[in-house]
Amino acid sequence: MPTPTTPLVDHIVILIPYSFLSAPPSWFADLFHFYPGGRHSDGLTENTLVLLADGSYLEFIAFVPGADPAKRAAHQWGGKKEGTVVDWAVTLRCPSTPPSVKEEAKFLEQEKHFHEIQEKVRDAKAGIVYGDLRRGGRTRPDGKVLKWAVAFPKHDDGSPVEPGTVPFWCLDVTARNLRVPYTTPRATKHPIGAVGVAKIEILPENRKTVESAGVVYDTILDTKETAETGESWKIRNLFGESVHSGGIVHLDTSNKPARVNISFFTNDLRLVGKSVGGKVDEDHILMFHLVAAFDDKV
Template sequence: MAASTATTPLVDHIVILVPHSFLSAPPSWFSEVFHFHSGGRHADGRTENSLVYLPDGAYLEFIAFVPGIDPADRATHHWGSKKEGTVVDWAVTLPSTAEDEAEREQEGAGKGDGRELRLEKLFREVQRKVREQNTGIVYGDLRRGGRTKPDGAILKWSVAFAKREDGEPLELGTVPFWCLDVTPRHLRVPFEEPGNAKHPSGVVGVAKVEVHPELSQTAERAKGVYNALFEEKQAEDEWKLSSLAGEKVHPGAVVSLGASDNPAKIDITFFTDDESWAGKSVGGKIDGENTLTFHLVATSKGK
């Protein structure tokens, strides 16, 4: 695997902040669109999630703060200030190498020590390429994270978030954060297990991630980061976005960048292989006041 290919991101997951009640009693519109799974509580004890696995290998993370969390504690969380009912962030990952697969066969869940070292080396290359763009946006170092699944299995990963070199805050989701598995990814994202990624709406994967920072200046800065991360440009301010198994189920995704001139937002469009759902916007209320909406388009392999 060439070095450039080894560091080209794959879409990993989309993060949607919801009220905690959404996890235990999702609204009816949600179950009519997606089949979802309980994820578990994160290692810091402040958040829990439910997951929607997609056939292209990506997934949706519906994350909520646990009931009774101290507001001051929530405020210190990475997504603590974000509005419920919105896409708050999105993550990319790196493809597995032949060494990873060999290690998986030998160790099962294992400790993943060899993979962790390889990921750190590859990610330093990512940091270098982004820094050399001189946009004022850089990636911080990897830091460990994890989650305990409902069955007691412990998942381990490393994450890295972008930041501005001048110390000013960078709007979340302007550029993707990184989520790199230490334990095998299939334990965290079992999308290939029978039935796990089959949905009533026929959704098969991510078609488009539209990132709209609040300020045009922020969008312009971020453009250099996208140029460093993604090898193939589809159009002005639009890049090809690959996924782990996307070529099996859809023609390929894109990520686009443009200022919103309003509060920052991220819009997500999904591929569906069910023509009766194509062209629709789906969603609804998630609580008494907030709503959530996604868009569906047909794949080239539609029914």
Template sequence: MSNLQTPILDHIVILVSHETLLGISKQVDGQFTLAPGGNHADGLTTNKLILLPDGVYLEFIAFFDNIDPEKRRAHRWGNEKENTIIDWAFTLRSEEDFGAVQQRFKSAETEASYTDPIAGGRTKPDGTVLKWAVCVPRNAQGKVIPGSLPFWCLDRTPRANRVPYEVEPHLTQHPNGVQGISSVSVHVPNGKVSSFKGAYDAIFGGAWNYQVPSGSTAGARSVSLSEGETSVRLVFSGLKQGNVELLPGLVLEIERQ
């Protein structure tokens, strides 16, 4: 498959309460350097980021406490469990390349598909306006459990504005030595692996390996699928082996690269 269409791991979404987000710098102090995020265009959520040297980032996202509860429930992440990885995103070099992904789904052995690009964005604390489009997975019933398939985040303004890992490299230097994401493991409900396998085959068009924005070849850069309670698990690549507690109960492995 053309490298233009090879999925590029973009970011990992971790849901927290707004109170936790406001104090997240204390939680990650001594482990990670925190980068500012901003408020999303829909007015429902806000975030803060951890930028990794490979160009992927972790997004801590929270719903504002004063929003309409109905609007939160209607949001695709509004009913997910806080302090967990709830979703993850791929990107491509150009939004135009997504057409090839959609084309592969038309002949895939799966019930899943993706929406056409939906406009989104947020404003950074310095006033910079970011624009992108998201493509969300769906099935015959209308939607897929968040995290069981990645969504796509396709930039309409320069990605460097959204993820300044090269522009501000000091933000990617972490005390624990984490360098990037080595692998992503996805658990889906019992009996559903075969259906999801068809979807992942269509996403990748070959081996289940992703690229990272920096072009680094460290780590496995692989995706795996297994049965169990729906969840997403990561393995970091880093300068030293060990574990890191991102949030209470959310412990991730660091694999020496």
């Protein structure tokens, strides 16, 4: 059972061209059931969501047309290639409290647990630490205002960590079901049968980064898995136990530029072992591997 300080997969961030939001190619539209997202409060990015049955989700994010080039360059994902997994986030379980407890009070309880984790990572002396939580939000198309707080990793000297090397944190200030409305009828039913994230494969460019990231994972994730190459850890989800056998984080050195690969659990046995996706541009293809929801081999 997850404790109040157990990291849970919150979401995977995938950068796409804006045209994939306004006029998606058929191969992309046929992968998932998309849930409306919205424009972020900074005005630079817009998203659409894919809600998964284990309580996590995919955020397909795009920079809006006409975005200020300088502001885009300063954005943590501004230099990333469209059609790639650019980052991922973990969260904490919302405290079980009476309905009378205000949302802000629930968030402050989560914030306290985050500070415990933040201190634990700092004490591990990995060369990577987590910054403090900062508030953010966006407005849904229906006018609902969503609020959350995020904390990003950084090196000891304050320089940024390559996005996706270790997760950032995303904690809800308003009710989670406003940001992740996974209880909406059929919202988690997808053409490829995806029910959750099976594997997050992180492949930094250099060995030193792998070593630092490994210390962070040893600190925040409580179960290490045997791996033929690299290192692996189990990762929990909000409702994963009821829909799949549990995901893993795998860390290894890349023989190419740093990247993050994602595999999904599927409940469609016809698609087990297959990869799905399509062309993003002339030079890049976005692909996802599918594994059985209750198969240990991910």
